Amino acid sequence: MALKKDSNSLHGEQEKSQNEDASLLELKNLENKKEIESQPLEVSKGNGNENGFLDFGFNQSILNSLRNKGYKNPTPIQKAAIPELMLGRDLLGQAQTGTGKTAAFALPLIQKLADNKELNAKVLVMTPTRELATQVAESFKSYSSESSNFKTVAIYGGTDYRNQISALKRKVDVVVGTPGRIMDHIRQGTFKTKDINCLVLDEADEMLNMGFLEDIEWIIDQLPENKQMVLFSATMPNEIRNIAKKYLNDPAEILIKSIKKETQLISQKFIYIQRHHKLDALKRILEINNEGVIIFVRTKLLTTSIAEALENSGHTVAVLNGDIPQNQRENTVDRLKKGFINILVATDVAARGLDVERIKLVVNYDFPFDKETYTHRIGRTGRAGRSGEAILFVNQREKHFLRNLENSTRTKIEEINIPSNKIINEKRMEKLIENVNESSLAIDENEDNKALIIDVLDNLKEKYSMDDSNIAMAAINLVIGNKSFFVNEDDSWIHKQNNTDRNRSNRNINNRMRNSNRRNNYQNDSFETYKFNFGKFDGVRVANIISSICNSTNINGRSIGKIQIFNDYSLVDLPRDLHRETKNKLKKIKVRN
Numbered sequence: 335m336a337l338k339k340d341s342n343s344l345h346g347e348q349e350k351s352q353n354e355d356a357s358l359l360e361l362k363n364l365e366n367k368k369e370i371e372s373q374p375l376e377v378s379k380g381n382g383n384e385n386g387f388l389d390f391g392f393n394q395s396i397l398n399s400l401r402n403k404g405y406k407n408p409t410p411i412q413k414a415a416i417p418e419l420m421l422g423r424d425l426l427g428q429a430q431t432g433t434g435k436t437a438a439f440a441l442p443l444i445q446k447l448a449d450n451k452e453l454n455a456k457v458l459v460m461t462p463t464r465e466l467a468t469q470v471a472e473s474f475k476s477y478s479s480e481s482s483n484f485k486t487v488a489i490y491g492g493t494d495y496r497n498q499i500s501a502l503k504r505k506v507d508v509v510v511g512t513p514g515r516i517m518d519h520i521r522q523g524t525f526k527t528k529d530i531n532c533l534v535l536d537e538a539d540e541m542l543n544m545g546f547l548e549d550i551e552w553i554i555d556q557l558p559e560n561k562q563m564v565l566f567s568a569t570m571p572n573e574i575r576n577i578a579k580k581y582l583n584d585p586a587e588i589l590i591k592s593i594k595k596e597t598q599l600i601s602q603k604f605i606y607i608q609r610h611h612k613l614d615a616l617k618r619i620l621e622i623n624n625e626g627v628i629i630f631v632r633t634k635l636l637t638t639s640i641a642e643a644l645e646n647s648g649h650t651v652a653v654l655n656g657d658i659p660q661n662q663r664e665n666t667v668d669r670l671k672k673g674f675i676n677i678l679v680a681t682d683v684a685a686r687g688l689d690v691e692r693i694k695l696v697v698n699y700d701f702p703f704d705k706e707t708y709t710h711r712i713g714r715t716g717r718a719g720r721s722g723e724a725i726l727f728v729n730q731r732e733k734h735f736l737r738n739l740e741n742s743t744r745t746k747i748e749e750i751n752i753p754s755n756k757i758i759n760e761k762r763m764e765k766l767i768e769n770v771n772e773s774s775l776a777i778d779e780n781e782d783n784k785a786l787i788i789d790v791l792d793n794l795k796e797k798y799s800m801d802d803s804n805i806a807m808a809a810i811n812l813v814i815g816n817k818s819f820f821v822n823e824d825d826s827w828i829h830k831q832n833n834t835d836r837n838r839s840n841r842n843i844n845n846r847m848r849n850s851n852r853r854n855n856y857q858n859d860s861f862e863t864y865k866f867n868f869g870k871f872d873g874v875r876v877a878n879i880i881s882s883i884c885n886s887t888n889i890n891g892r893s894i895g896k897i898q899i900f901n902d903y904s905l906v907d908l909p910r911d912l913h914r915e916t917k918n919k920l921k922k923i924k925v926r927n
């Protein structure tokens with residue numbers, strides 16, 4: 335098990351495959367070379383009653399389960415892979431999670447098992463992690479839910495052997511497992527492999543990264559010679575090609591050449607941040623978006639300390655790391671899916687393959703070790719055609735890793751600022767107004783509550799002579815509670831940092847522009863920030879600043895950018911390259927005398 339690979343590390347990473355360029359899905363088939371445009375999954379759900387699965391030759395039970403799941407049309411990878419697998423061919427597929435690759439191999443294999451009932455045949459699927467094993471097993475179960483007497487078992491480490499042994503003793507059609515536990519069962523004689531007539535290696539590159547190559551080869555040696563083989567991998571490094579050459583027999587090759595299509599629904603951002611400000615920045619980000627968030631950190635210890643800190647700030651948080659027993663992990667994922675918890679703090683290995691549709695934001699609290707880790711992390715959001723956001727924390731030392739990451743993923747990761755008090759307070763205000771409005775709409779839905787509310791209103795009016803507006807104000811006050819509603823902690827470090835970072839970032843962008851002659855789209859590039867010596871203590875408001883600037887100079891109100899007012903100074907974004915005369919006028923500006 336020596337294969338802990340670090341050749342893909344972002345520390346000076348080289349481009350691995352020239353194939354990762356165009357956004358095309360290509361079926362390489364000697365006599366039948368097709369090119370199919372890759373599409374987001376949403377499109378494939380369809381609107382009408384069409385059923386694009388009819389032509390594959392699936393039996394009625396499979397079609398029924400697809401109808402139950404609401405699948406109308408196959409995804410591109412399914413269109414390309416299913417006919418090949420139905421013919422019994424081996425298959426080498428390059429695809430990420432989120433493309434529908436599980437159904438691409440599960441559906442034809444369920445059909446094949448149904449066709450060969452009398453042979454007592456079995457399918458073995460190997461996955462790098464227990465999370466992915468459970469997920470793939472769940473997919474097989476749901477796609478076979480209408481097929482009678484069809485059994486799928488998941489076997490993975492971290493759980494009791496006994497249940498797995500008794501499940502393996504009974505009739506089983508599909509076994510999904512992680513390499514270590516599969517080996518254990520084969521060695522103990524609790525998993526008989528003589529009837530395996532199909533082997534799937536799912537996320538093969540991940541298994542390689544985790545050092546499973548020797549285990550995989552040992553397992554393959556225990557299986558019957560004559561079997562169908564399917565290998566799916568998100569990337570195609572040489573090691574995977576070698577495995578394919580060694581074990582696959584004239585495979586059909588399906589390549590999604592770019593990770594672009596799958597990640598383009600995810601808006602990728604980064605924040606320059608000093609290490610000691612990370613937790614504070616995280617809390618501020620969660621003020622803006624705290625429903626369905628995964629935070630990735632490097633160590634188990636950090637998962638718990640961050641979760642505790644967030645819990646103290648009033649969030650519903652759970653931890654996912656290697657120390658958490660398997661049943662508890664499954665329970666956590668389930669609670670996340672149902673919305674009982676909103677935030678998950680996880681290590682990379684523990685969160686691999688996690689498929690929770692409501693994840694809207696991924697925070698890379700610690701910089702990922704390599705491009706694959708980054709791609710997997712951000713792929714936890716933007717599931718099944720939904721959009722998502724990914725934020726990466728970058729410190730001074732990690733700056734050049736960011737450039738490597740942008741180059742190797744061929745993505746522009748956009749810089750954003752840490753939310754200031756002003757932004758957070760605006761958001762809190764907006765939420766309060768929204769909540770009150772939603773609550774007013776909800777009154778009509780519950781007749782009992784409505785009667786009670788009218789009763790309370792009558793009482794207040796009669797007993798305390800309160801009018802409608804008094805009552806409304808008191809009710810809102812009750813919602814706000816005793817704690818101070820607005821954040822007022824010192825956030826000057828954010829402004830200082832944002833300004834230095836913006837200058838640095840502008841410099842970088844200018845350098846990059848010189849280098850590549852590319853058009854940059856940095857939003858604030860046309861602005862410069864000016865500092866004025868008046869602030870909250872002088873009673874200054876945004877409107878005062880705008881009117882003073884417009885009245886004393888020829889600057890148009892609409893061309894004034896962001897205005898931030900602090901206790902004793904204000905920062906105003908104004909158009910870059912102002913005339914010297916205008917700048918002199920700005921120096922003499924007076925606000926409220």
Ligand code: AMP
Nearest residue numbers: 405407408409431432433434435436437
């Ligand atoms: P996967 O790439 O296998 O992890 O699948 C990603 C998600 O797409 C899962 O939630 C699947 O249930 C869903 N999915 C797979 N195939 C289809 C399809 N043809 N139509 C709609 N959704 C699908």
